Amino acid sequence: MKLTVLGCSGSIPGPDSPASGYLVEAGDTRIVLDLGNGTLGMLQRFADPFLLDALLLSHLHPDHCADVGALTVMRRYHPAPPYEPTQRRLPVLAPPEAPDRLAALYAPSAAERAETDLSDVYEFRELPVAPVRIGSFEVRAIPMTHVCPTWGFRVTAGDKVLAYTGDTGPCAEVAELARDADVLLSEASWADFPEAPAGLHLSGRQAAETAREAGARRLLLTHLQPWTEGRAVLxxxxxxxxxxxxxxxxxxxTV
Structure with missing residues (x-):
């Protein structure tokens, strides 16, 4: 399994990175976990956005989904796609309100929001509780703790497991997500401090404690906010x- 970081900046794009987005590949299968501000540009370096097998959105904050608007433009209006876009809608596994929220993102005006329909481009599926098969991958979505409905993804290919937290504060579910994972790709928005808001994000220490207690084999830290000192988190x-x-x-x- 290969993991390519399209962006790893938390909350907003930073000077050196787009916001959150990750390309995961195994065999002939390519999926993207989140597509935040600026990640579509980076994706084009590594994969054809028309040939993705699925897009999974952990939640609908802009730093995790804003470039869906740009992807819609690409899939609708590219003059020479590898197929007719209407013949292959991209599966999007996302929170239940995603069709309406992403239509509002794309709509040219508030008056036209109700008439905006993205079903010619995407096949929306609500995030499931049961694992789903996507080509070479089995994906399990696990609810996390955040300020809005949010899921982490446990992605399995063969005997390898990648666990991606999305955004989460400390909770029992994040330990379940990380259990015996080969790689825990964990948000670590800031260095630990006593006044950290509850149920919002993890610190570097909290991400590491989760990895240790869950028996993960490797910890990759992501989602650092641009004003966070990376050395302190690490x-x-x-x-x-x-x-x-x-x-x-x-x-x-490599996972």
């Missing part, structure tokens, strides 16, 4: 768990 994570590293946009990691 140091506190490594004090609890090894191997741990900060991901970088445009880099590929």
């Amino acid at each position: 140091d506190e994570a490594r004090a609890c768990f090894e191997p741990a590293e900060l991901v970088q946009a445009g880099h590929t990691y």
